[in-house]
Amino acid sequence: MICQAACFETVLPSCPDLIVLNVGLEAATAYRWEITTRHNITYNGEATTDAEGLLKIDIADSGLPAGLLNEFAGNCELQLWELQSETEVAAVLFSIGDVDYQCLSLQFKKYSPQLTQADTEAPVYVLSGEG
Numbered sequence: 001m002i003c004q005a006a007c008f009e010t011v012l013p014s015c016p017d018l019i020v021l022n023v024g025l026e027a028a029t030a031y032r033w034e035i036t037t038r039h040n041i042t043y044n045g046e047a048t049t050d051a052e053g054l055l056k057i058d059i060a061d062s063g064l065p066a067g068l069l070n071e072f073a074g075n076c077e078l079q080l081w082e083l084q085s086e087t088e089v090a091a092v093l094f095s096i097g098d099v100d101y102q103c104l105s106l107q108f109k110k111y112s113p114q115l116t117q118a119d120t121e122a123p124v125y126v127l128s129g130e131g
Helices: none
Strands: 003-013 018-021 030-036 042-048 055-058 076-083 089-091 094-096 099-109 126-129
Touching: 030 055, 042 055
Parallel strands: 003 099
Antiparallel strands: 018 055, 018 126, 030 042, 030 076, 076 089, 076 099, 094 099
């Protein structure tokens, strides 16, 4: 039985250049992403998954203000919609383990040697780093 929960919480390094989502998405599919800050400011864009179903959000090309995703930003919420046509979208659930999530809650921490997978209570399914 698959459960459904609100947001999957994860930790990423502060000021990432790239966010790579590995959350069970369809390969070669167009998605609209939306990041909402703790101040309810919303930024959005579009990206297409690669052959393995990974969705890459290049921060420099995303329209997000430089340095926004830092350790002082608080949690940001990331949601996805599959682009079904130019005018139609469908909400996407993130499948992580046996649970479907409506969104990802992203927290950013300044990098240190101690920032490891143990900083989250679940395995890190959201990857971040340089392209």
